[in-house]
Amino acid sequence: MDTHWHAFSYTGHARPRDAEARDPESATPPIELDKWFRKPRSMMSGTFTDAAAAADWLERELTESPPPDGALPVRTHMRAARDALRRGSDAYVGYYTAHGRFLVRTLLACPRGNLRCPAPPRR
Template identity: 30%
Template sequence: MARPHHHAYVWLGPGDVLVRPGDAHRRPGHPEFRSAQVMPLECADWLLKPASRIEATFYEARVGAEWYAGRIAQYRCVFVGSYAVGPSYDETVRALSAGEDRVGGWWVTGGRFLSLNLISCGPHRVRLEYACPLS
């Protein structure tokens, strides 16, 4: 069994792709799923995408939480609306230390949607059958 870790994924794209009918390409059973550039419907399904989609891999919760907070800070200038930006750094460390995923999504300028994801791997706590994309 692989040492527990988290893979980081980012998707920034047109929001209408997420809200229109016909989301089959976002489900693992669809022939275009692996090549579809849009985020999957279920967060754990990121692990079924090609390994080239992984932005980074973290074995330490604090380092993963720093990446997550850094990406939120990087994109904060394009967020729209007035709502909480995301979980605190300490809450992210707690979640990652417990083997949980950390997932966030925000509407940003231009009708786009930003999805930031730290997905548990080695194994995933819900999808035990999913192999690590790097193995």
């Protein structure tokens, strides 16, 4: 199976407590990236077979809920994310938004080790 990326989204009032993050049934970001695959499917925002399309999704998501003034700007997050995606790696962004919400957007490269692909891309 060729490299593809699964997009995951979370926006909440605050960073979840560790117990919530460890609970596979809790719709909160996990502590370990690989654990996203065990979280509720409702957190999955899509599957991308093209790194550029994955980056475009991430940029749209971040632009809609930007960080506050004085924090790392979206363009800085995107520079790192595009580089990671070009290399076939994960891209992870998490911050408090300008409106005080806790935002996490993740693109996980797949396949990854022994983990079963949660949503194989359609050809």
